[in-house]
Amino acid sequence: MEKETRLQRIIFHLRREWQIYAMLLPTIIWFIVFLYKPMYGLQIAFKDYSIFRGVAASPWVGLEHFEHLFSNDQFIRAVWNTIKISALNLVFGFPAPIILALMFNEILHATYKKTAQTIVYLPHFISSVIIAGIVITAFSPSVGIVNTVLGWFGIDSIYFLTKPEWFRPIFVGTGIWQEAGFGSIVFLAAIAGVNPSLYESAVVDGANRWQMMWRITIPSILPTILIMLIIRIGNIMEVSFELIILLYQPATYETADVVNTFVYRQGLQSGRYDFAAAAGLFNAVVAFVLVMVANTLSRRYSRTSLW
Amino acid sequence: MMNWNLYSRGDKFFAIVVSILIGMFTVATLYPFIYIAAVSFSSGFAAQAGKVVLTPIDSTIEAYKYILVQPDFWISYRNTFIYTIGGTVMSLLFIIPGAYALSRPQLFGRRFFNLFIAFTMWFNAGIIPFYLNMRDLSLLDSMFGIILAFAVNAFNIILLRNFFEAIPQSFEEAARMDGANDFQVLWKVFIPLSKPAIATITLFCIVARWNGFFWAMVLLQSQEKIPLQVFLRHTLSNLSDDDEFAITQLEAAYSAETVTAAIIVCSIIPVLLVYPWIQKYFEKGILLGGVKE
Amino acid sequence: MSSVKLSQLVKKYGNLEVVKAIDLEVQPHEFVVLVGPSGCGKSTTLRMIAGLEEITGGSVSIEERVVNRVAPKDRDVAMVFQNYALYPHLNVAENIAFGLRIRKTPKAEVTTMVAEVAEILGLTDYLHRRPAELSGGQRQRVAMGRAIVRHPKVFLFDEPLSNLDAKLRSQMRAEIKRLHKRLEVTSIYVTHDQVEAMTLADRIVVMNDGIIEQVGTPMDLFLNPANTFVAGFIGSPPMNQLPARVGGTAEAPTAEIADQLLPLPPLPELAERIGAQVTVGIRPEHANVHKQGTNPIKVELELVETLGSEALLHTTLAEKPFIIKTETEGYYDMLHDVSSFTVNTDQVKVFDADTGRVFGQGAA
Numbered sequence: 001m002e003k004e005t006r007l008q009r010i011i012f013h014l015r016r017e018w019q020i021y022a023m024l025l026p027t028i029i030w031f032i033v034f035l036y037k038p039m040y041g042l043q044i045a046f047k048d049y050s051i052f053r054g055v056a057a058s059p060w061v062g063l064e065h066f067e068h069l070f071s072n073d074q075f076i077r078a079v080w081n082t083i084k085i086s087a088l089n090l091v092f093g094f095p096a097p098i099i100l101a102l103m104f105n106e107i108l109h110a111t112y113k114k115t116a117q118t119i120v121y122l123p124h125f126i127s128s129v130i131i132a133g134i135v136i137t138a139f140s141p142s143v144g145i146v147n148t149v150l151g152w153f154g155i156d157s158i159y160f161l162t163k164p165e166w167f168r169p170i171f172v173g174t175g176i177w178q179e180a181g182f183g184s185i186v187f188l189a190a191i192a193g194v195n196p197s198l199y200e201s202a203v204v205d206g207a208n209r210w211q212m213m214w215r216i217t218i219p220s221i222l223p224t225i226l227i228m229l230i231i232r233i234g235n236i237m238e239v240s241f242e243l244i245i246l247l248y249q250p251a252t253y254e255t256a257d258v259v260n261t262f263v264y265r266q267g268l269q270s271g272r273y274d275f276a277a278a279a280g281l282f283n284a285v286v287a288f289v290l291v292m293v294a295n296t297l298s299r300r301y302s303r304t305s306l307w
Numbered sequence: 308m309m310n311w312n313l314y315s316r317g318d319k320f321f322a323i324v325v326s327i328l329i330g331m332f333t334v335a336t337l338y339p340f341i342y343i344a345a346v347s348f349s350s351g352f353a354a355q356a357g358k359v360v361l362t363p364i365d366s367t368i369e370a371y372k373y374i375l376v377q378p379d380f381w382i383s384y385r386n387t388f389i390y391t392i393g394g395t396v397m398s399l400l401f402i403i404p405g406a407y408a409l410s411r412p413q414l415f416g417r418r419f420f421n422l423f424i425a426f427t428m429w430f431n432a433g434i435i436p437f438y439l440n441m442r443d444l445s446l447l448d449s450m451f452g453i454i455l456a457f458a459v460n461a462f463n464i465i466l467l468r469n470f471f472e473a474i475p476q477s478f479e480e481a482a483r484m485d486g487a488n489d490f491q492v493l494w495k496v497f498i499p500l501s502k503p504a505i506a507t508i509t510l511f512c513i514v515a516r517w518n519g520f521f522w523a524m525v526l527l528q529s530q531e532k533i534p535l536q537v538f539l540r541h542t543l544s545n546l547s548d549d550d551e552f553a554i555t556q557l558e559a560a561y562s563a564e565t566v567t568a569a570i571i572v573c574s575i576i577p578v579l580l581v582y583p584w585i586q587k588y589f590e591k592g593i594l595l596g597g598v599k600e
Numbered sequence: 601m602s603s604v605k606l607s608q609l610v611k612k613y614g615n616l617e618v619v620k621a622i623d624l625e626v627q628p629h630e631f632v633v634l635v636g637p638s639g640c641g642k643s644t645t646l647r648m649i650a651g652l653e654e655i656t657g658g659s660v661s662i663e664e665r666v667v668n669r670v671a672p673k674d675r676d677v678a679m680v681f682q683n684y685a686l687y688p689h690l691n692v693a694e695n696i697a698f699g700l701r702i703r704k705t706p707k708a709e710v711t712t713m714v715a716e717v718a719e720i721l722g723l724t725d726y727l728h729r730r731p732a733e734l735s736g737g738q739r740q741r742v743a744m745g746r747a748i749v750r751h752p753k754v755f756l757f758d759e760p761l762s763n764l765d766a767k768l769r770s771q772m773r774a775e776i777k778r779l780h781k782r783l784e785v786t787s788i789y790v791t792h793d794q795v796e797a798m799t800l801a802d803r804i805v806v807m808n809d810g811i812i813e814q815v816g817t818p819m820d821l822f823l824n825p826a827n828t829f830v831a832g833f834i835g836s837p838p839m840n841q842l843p844a845r846v847g848g849t850a851e852a853p854t855a856e857i858a859d860q861l862l863p864l865p866p867l868p869e870l871a872e873r874i875g876a877q878v879t880v881g882i883r884p885e886h887a888n889v890h891k892q893g894t895n896p897i898k899v900e901l902e903l904v905e906t907l908g909s910e911a912l913l914h915t916t917l918a919e920k921p922f923i924i925k926t927e928t929e930g931y932y933d934m935l936h937d938v939s940s941f942t943v944n945t946d947q948v949k950v951f952d953a954d955t956g957r958v959f960g961q962g963a964a
């Protein structure tokens with residue numbers, strides 16, 4: 001039996017399988033150029049970056065930007081706002097799709113159910129700009145339906161979008177309106193996976209629908225709920241800042257400004273690239289740590305990791 | 308299991324309450340769209356007076372006329388189609404072969420490549436380095452730059468890769484014994500077998516492209532390159548900032564609000580048209596019947 | 601000339617050796633069945649022949665050409681998979697034509713070839729149906745059609761019938777046999793079902809734990825198992841195996857089973873083993889309860905299982921289960937009174953108690 005060298009094996013493998021490497025190559029190059037190269041560019045967070053010198057040639061300044069960052073009230077406020085908005089999203093936005101899915105599961109009329117589902121999935125597919133347009137129109141002091149209705153009860157018009165105390169409720173409420181329906185899909189899928197004989201034996205045991213929901217459906221989809229919760233916790237730093245940019249204004253920065261909007265203003269609007277990159281890096285690192293912790297938790301408690 | 312005739316009184320009551328609640332939520336979801344449509348067809352005066360609730364007041368299509376005669380509106384509309392179609396095609400050109408390669412057990416370094424791609428879901432450099440990178444690549448204010456730079460994301464690749472991995476190996480093996488190479492296996496077997504997954508990803512891509520706004524706003528400067536969403540955003544902020552517009556048009560047949568609403572309607576319509584068409588693929592389990600495990 | 605030849609063929613997954621240096625020659629037109637318990641390496645062996653699995657060591661030759669490095673498509677073999685692997689998006693005709701189309705066979709030719717195959721398999725009326733609209737047996741036929749249409753040198757089958765119910769399975773078995781008679785293509789067929797192996801094979805290869813235990817015609821394996829594994833695998837029910845001590849003399853050895861004596865054939869190996877432990881094997885069919893011979897062996901009857909023309913008597917002998925298969929015709933009333941059997945001495949097999957190898961078959 002002839003022994004072949006490692007090199008021969010590799011050549012044989014490539015001759016036989018070159019096509020899959022050819023298929024993979026463009027994707028890998030794309031990731032390097034558009035996602036990994038910017039990671040290299042992150043070093044400007046530790047540099048005095050100048051457009052003319054470029055990333056590599058700009059001089060190092062150590063942690064200077066971070067020192068400025070942590071003594072910057074606006075940044076600290078943005079971090080807190082990020083956490084507060086996420087927390088509200090978690091408390092009100094997380095249960096909504098679960099409740100919706102449980103309710104869909106109780107509906108017998110197939111057409112009614114299908115129609116309702118089709119409609120509530122829809123806002124997920126609408127752009128932030130349009131959502132913002134709808135919100136701005138609906139809450140407008142003169143034309144808005146909200147103030148029109150308040151007017152029926154003798155309440156004066158409120159300039160909702162200029163009032164800091166109204167920003168978070170409106171933002172979180174919009175999020176629920178937009179995403180609760182689509183978010184229910186994953187829970188509906190989990191419910192569909194419950195063994196029907198569990199319900200049949202419960203019927204035989206005389207359970208009613210309410211009891212079945214609590215005793216069978218919810219315990220059965222608990223793993224899914226847990227995983228989705230962990231994902232949410234892992235994504236605390238990822239507030240959908242597109243919508244915030246469209247809805248906030250200087251009057252509401254106090255409650256509306258989050259890290260990413262801060263980065264956007266400092267970096268892209270004021271040109272402080274290095275400083276903004278430092279803020280972005282802070283956000284990315286915290287997010288990364290949270291995702292890692294979340295995955296470890298998920299692996300430990302549900303024996304399912306997210307990847 | 309669920310049979311109305313076997314329900315107890317309590318169960319029936321529960322089911323009715325739930326149906327009503329679902330109905331309310333559905334109406335609440337739908338209402339803003341109806342409201343916007345109503346505003347768009349109302350006169351500016353009626354809208355300003357806060358009279359519009361459900362149906363158009365003083366029906367008129369003036370707001371649409373105002374929009375539809377603007378060349379910039381049509382240019383941005385055309386651009387959005389270019390970004391959506393070009394971007395989706397570009398995405399599929401990367402994602403489908405990439406996901407196929409990553410799903411092959413014989414790929415050397417498969418774990419590494421998968422990690423290489425998944426890592427970008429957990430850590431990304433953020434807005435500023437991405438922007439500066441685009442500038443270094445001379446892709447600012449470039450339509451092609453927008454199409455290329457957002458073509459791929461880890462989530463879609465992994466989704467399709469998982470779908471490919473779930474296809475029984477014998478499909479590939481049978482094709483291979485019949486003489487198919489990887490390109491043929493992908494094209495003649497995997498893609499037809501993955502229609503639901505590919506339709507889903509296509510939908511994701513189309514929606515993301517149609518709605519994409521932030522980076523288009525940041526990266527594109529030329530008026531003739533911006534997509535509809537950015538045009539919409541410009542119009543929105545111009546209209547609300549432009550007091551003059553509000554005042555001079557107060558008596559007119561359209562107002563800032565009705566024009567806004569009209570643009571929103573024009574932008575949503577294509578989404579509504581595509582939505583049910585691709586939705587049907589979600590449920591079509593095309594993989595049934597060919598395999599018995 | 602051999603059609604397929606395996607020489608010292610090895611397959612390892614990491615450190616796990618699942619095929620351990622096996623040798624096999626398959627003659628042209630032969631129908632060879634690889635049989636063995638699940639996980640013994642049958643599929644792996646077949647897949648190495650097909651080219652779907654990389655070969656760790658040794659070689660596979662097809663018509664005297666070593667094909668270790670030849671791509672599956674260039675080996676000119678066709679395979680029928682356990683799950684059929686029919687493309688759900690193609691109809692029957694397109695499924696059968698798939699390989700021809702890939703190989704750029706002219707359209708007109710494809711049509712005639714598909715029609716011809718459909719005719720052979722009785723699929724002519726179903727050519728425009730999708731796999732989802734076919735019954736299990738029809739899908740199975742389409743899978744075979746896809747293999748036949750290419751006129752390959754070798755057919756490979758990997759448990760093609762295991763998804764069918766019992767009745768359909770015996771029907772398809774007959775059909776495969778008929779097809780082989782008609783097409784005479786060399787076939788290698790993998791199954792874990794020894795009945796399938798016995799009915800289909802020209803030669804059976806019994807595998808166990810990555811090695812070949814025995815190769816032979818079905819009757820050969822039935823009558824002359826090379827070891828206790830084959831004896832316990834082939835036949836239904838399989839051969840009874842009893843621990844015993846060799847007694848008597850070199851000319852007339854006996855087996856001492858508890859306190860009973862069973863005459864053994866005078867094998868040379870036994871002469872050297874007087875007083876040693878062996879395993880005695882008796883086929884259920886060879887234990888005769890109707891003929892009163894000398895030295896009947898006493899058993900305790902526990903259960904009579906009637907199968908119609910035959911019955912299985914579940915008995916114990918020296919506290920071990922012992923099954924007797926007997927005809928019922930004319931004897932039915934007395935089956936419940938059976939208390940002993942006789943057996944022809946030359947039908948008693950004796951195996952080495954340690955290695956399990958049979959005595960008296962020379963080097964085999």
Ligand SMILES: Nc1ncnc2c1ncn2[C@@H]1O[C@H](COP(=O)(O)OP(=O)(O)O)[C@@H](O)[C@H]1O
Nearest residue numbers: 613616618636637638639640641642643644645
């Ligand atoms: N890809 C693989 N990696 C590791 N072990 C494998 C792989 N494929 C098969 N095996 C192992 O090889 C052995 C033989 O498998 P196989 O040839 O499929 O058995 P069978 O005789 O049932 O067809 C089994 O123990 C199986 O677990």
Ligand SMILES: [Mg+2]
Nearest residue numbers: 642643644759
């Ligand atoms: Mg097998």
